[in-house]
Amino acid sequence: MEINDLTPAELQVWNAFPRGEVVDFRPDAGEDAATGADWGPERTLRASVLKALLVSAPQEDGEIAALRVLGARITGGLDLTHGVVDHPIRLAHCYFTGLPDLYNAQLRRLSLRGSVLPALDLGGARVEGVVRLTECRINGPVHLSGAQISGALLMERAELTARDEGEPVLKLTQAAIGDELSATGLRATGEIRLNGAHVSGSINLDGARLSRPGRLALDAVTLGVDGDVLLRRVEVDGWIGLRGARIAGRLDLSYARLSNPGDMTLRATSCSVGELWLRRGDPLDGGLNLRRAQVDVLFVEPEKLPDKVRLDGLGYTTLTPHEPAERRLPMLEREVDGYVPYAYEQLTAVYRRIGDDNAARLVQLAKQRRHRTTLPWYGRMWGHVQDATVGYGFRPMRALGWLLSLLAVGSVSFALHAPPPLKADEAPQFNPVFYTLDLLLPVISFGQEPAFAPQGGQQWLSYVLILTGWILATTVIAGVTRTVSRQ
Template identity: 30%
Template sequence: MSDLDTTTAERALRTAVEAYGLVWHDARGAAIPGAALRDVLLRATEKPRKLVVHGAKVTGEFCLEAGAVAFPVKFEDCEFDEAPNLEQTRFPGLYLVRCRLPGLHGTQLGAETNLVLRDCEVAGTVELTGAAIKGQLWLTGSRLRALGGAALKADGIVVGQDLLFDRGFRAEGRVRMVGARLGGQLICTEAAFRDPGGVALELDGAIVTEDTFWSSGFLAEGVVSVCCAKLEGKLDCSGGTFRNPGRVALSAEGLRVQGDVLFAGGAVEGGANLTGCAVGGRLDLTGGRFSDPGRTALDLARAHVAQNLVCRSGFVAQGLVLLAGAEIGGGLWCEGGHFDNGTDTALDATGVIVHRDVRLGRIPESDSGFHAQGGVVLSGATVAGDFDCTGGDFANPDRVSLVAKGMSVKRDVTMRTGFVAGGSVDLTGTKVDGSLDCGGGVFGNSGRAFCGDHVEVGQSAVFDRARAAGQIRLCGARIANRLTFARTTISGDEKALLLNGAVVGGQLRLVFPTKPAGGIHLCQVRAAYLDDRESRWPDRVKLYEFVYGALPNDGVDVKSRLQWLGRHHKYAPQVYTQLARTYELSGMHDSAKRVLMAAEDARRASRQGVSRRLVIAFDWLLKYTVGYGYRPLWVLYWFFGLLVLGWRLFSHIGESGFHHAKTGESATHQPFLYTLDLLLPVVSLRQRDLWVVEGAALWWSTAFTVLGWVLAICLVTGLGKAFKREL
């Protein structure tokens, strides 16, 4: 372009400005030296209401540093050879629309109204560090390219109203706004921030007075960092994408959001670190996708959420979701959410405090249920409402599916029909003020399927119709009301059910549809009432110091219960005395005696040593003569039986076997009295003194005498045992 053309363009511009009013100058592609443009803006004698420069090519240095422009300036479709130097420059308003620049130096730039870079192409850094803009800052539709460097530097910038990165905004390089202060909204819809492997958007320590939108087409390739920032409105990430695979994509440690945080349809490819953040409203991640396989996909450790934390249908996390030490003022609702971390921990909420319900199940009237591929940890958690896993799928085969050791729940814990755990469930030391309901749940671990050792339940614990592929443990548990296993299927091979040391304040019901393959251990269990109707006991049962206050009076006979005691392989007196005592308290004295006699049988069978056979023989006599002292009148049956037998026997022998002891006596032989005299070892009826017996009569007399002594000894021994028990 010739010097004449340049001079003509300058003159036209000066003439337009001096005309005052609203000035719209179309340079039509003509070049305007930067120095001349500076003179027009800083030294014009007339001050137009606004200057619009269209289609100009600004050549050379354009420097307004530390200057003050008295009127708003707008550049449309202009091109700058060099980056304008606007450092410490004051404008009523500055607008660059569809301009092309190699950069922009605007450190501590001041604008009384707006600063606009709309649909601009910037092939370098836009420097706005410390700028003060009382109106809005627009970068709508602009494209900033500074590969390997910063596309925008705006640390400490102050914007009185909104900051807009929207409608196709693109940044190739870091956008840095550390400590920025925004009096309005931060809008980043339909915007892309790209600095792969670096920091795409940095807002550490920033303050946004109103809402922040990283939604509806927002894309960040690289880290988005908002550490210790304060957002006084809501944070909306719905439809936004944060991409930094294998690294942290969203870094928000210490972030403070006074409103809601929304993530419907949002996606994070890489880690999302919100450690120690605070959300004044709800944190709704429903529909969000967080992907960092094998690493921490979402870190909310020590976070504080004033209302609900929601991860419902559509929420997907590939990698660990960490909630350790977090506090949630509302509920933790994860119905329909998917947590996938392979065989490692998928959800770690150790020590979390939830002021309402925790829901890890199915949304009512929906097929969408909670799913975890990997472990779920809530050890030490505090839940002020219900802990509901009904309909949840905890798939971590042969490992721990759900562990909540030491958890405290103020209301109910439910794992009812639809709950499936592929691995073990561990509630050791959990305290439940309401009920523990596992009715219909499926516990699929073939080893330890369910562990509730030392659990405390304020109401009932129910396992009715539950299915366990392995062992169920409730050792040392404290159940205030009922503990029921009605129609419960337990497939453990060795120890199917362990209740050792448990205390049940109400009914203990054990009804199995099929005989468990493994043993049942009830050692040191205390139960107010044992309901054993319809029970199918396994071959191995341990009942040491099992104490129960009552039994049903119908449905189970004494014989069946004695068979049950017999499954306790080693002799233990207490298991028999407990059953007998229960019968006694129910007024069933005959049944109690049968149990005590069975105890003596078991004791006799357990004897060891050299004298075992002799003692067993004597016990055998005691059993069938006086029922070990519990049936002393049985001896009368033997006595009268022998009396009748002897009477008939000696009557049959007749006087041929009897001779008078003294010659000349004429006493008549009386077989009845003679037999009676033989059977009474202490009392003498003088019948034996009258006769001398010989032959068969002698042998039979000796036998009846011995039997009389045996009956007497058995009677005395039995009565002695009876008196000893009474004492």
């Protein structure tokens, strides 16, 4: 391109480039780039001129060339496909009429802060520094699939809108980011796809608003993050998928509002997380699926949990904050798959690890009661007997209470009306207390029961005491056996 073909605005940028000077076309710093369609030729740049400038413009000795333009209207598509650009690019607060196509390009640094674009393609690009899309408004897909960014990807307060419902509004599939992905305050209407991406730093989506009602809003299958994933105060209409993700630090959903009524709102199956925080704010409006997930620290407040959960195979080392078992058990009772023994065993192990044996016993008792609902009628009946008598072995003092009560009833009854002896000359002296014990205790004998023959109502009382004694003995043995086998 001949230098004589340039407009005054383009010539100004051309002359500033070798020295890396900033060209600011804005009348004031607060101007909205969304009005760029009405900007005149005095601030209009052809994308072809910028391409020629980046590829072949001369440089000045002792100066660092850079493209730094603010507040320009850029017409046409900026096509740098497969190009190698050794100079930083800053096209901030600009209005693009065409697609910036940087597919598989090699860049030093890219900043489009505050610009308005119809779409952006950085698929497969290699960027040595930072990519800044802060406060951008992009009315089409942003492709970063396979991109390798040595620095950070910054998208704070950006607004992304999908034109096609079936196409992700932000696609970072298999991308590699050497620093953080910061998108606090992001507004996205459409799917964000992070499948297979790897972030060496943290992902920060604090205060983001993601909207894709009834569908997948944030797809992060097999995502790898060496730091934290911060989703504090996010609002998500749709659901989040984290199947197989690996998050070394914290997955923080404090104050988050997740809404996907009638279905799961968070699916984090088979993932590995250092710490999972579900705390503060309203309960999840939809189900929670953590099947086969592995979490070191599970920070969950009971009030945050939804009505439907899937916890089969969920493993966690620590559960915080410490709550009584009565506050934690509803979490297990909301299991979509019904009775899941592993979930009770996991909660029991956590309580035992911190020395709260009473809470552990309560969880095990709740497990037996839940298991009882899966049994046939005769199994449920026997379960009720064990529960009422000794609490499935976890409340052995109940057996003593029943024993003392029956002992008192029998002793008083037989003291008032002593049963006649079978052989008066051979019978020992009648003792109503030891006679009752002889009836109640199926193994121990004090010589009273075979020597006397109760009649009438007392005979029926003796049958009841014998039967009750066997039931108590059987349930106590079953409970003790169960307890010993667990220990």
